[in-house]
Amino acid sequence: MRVLLIRVLAVVASTAASASAWAADADHGADLARRWCSSCHLIEGAQKQASADVPSFAEIAQKADFTPEKIAFFLLDPHPKMPSFPLNRLEAADIAAYIGSLRK
Ligand code: HEC
Structure with missing residues (x-):
């Protein structure tokens, strides 16, 4: 699990740093x-x-401390009040990007 999370953060960080801001x-x-x-x-x-x-x-998305990285991380880390989802890290990053797109 830990290795997976680190890889997610690496993917999220590298896409965030790319020219298109968020790939x-x-x-x-x-x-x-x-x-x-x-x-x-x-x-x-x-x-x-x-x-x-x-x-x-x-x-x-409106929360002051919102970042797509945190959402992607949250989705891959089991959460007591939410079921765990069969999402891979790219899917988690895509959902995080969608939620990020709702931020005004
Ligand atoms: C079975 C119902 C249920 C489903 C399905 C569900 N959630 Fe949630 N989600 C919750 C509840 C309840 C909370 C509030 C948890 C809390 O207050 O601790 C929550 C909270 C969250 C949060 C906020 C966490 C925070 O600390 O601010 C995020 C982000 C989130 N869900 C994303 C998702 C995404 C993305 C999906 C689909 C992949 C999803 N949820 C599917 C019930 C659900």
Whole structure:
């Protein structure tokens, strides 16, 4: 697990440093989020239903300490209130990029 997380951070750091600022695919992240996350989270403005006590992705993106790196890290690290997902590190980075795209 530790090795995986370090590799994720390396990928995230290298994509963040590249010329395009963020090479992860936010559109792909949105597809993954619709499939895996929308049963609990409000993942986009058009969505009508989600669990009431779960933060929306827009809210998560607005947090002062938000970074895509932290989200990617969080997704690969099991979290007590959320199921673990069969995401690889690129998918986690894509979802993180999608959430990042919601930050105003
Ligand atoms: C079974 C319901 C459920 C699903 C499915 C789910 N989540 Fe969550 N998520 C939660 C809950 C509940 C919280 C609030 C946890 C807390 O307050 O400790 C949360 C919190 C979060 C947070 C905020 C963590 C923080 O500390 O700010 C992020 C980011 C997140 N989820 C991302 C995702 C992503 C991305 C997916 C899809 C891959 C997903 N979640 C799928 C229930 C879910």
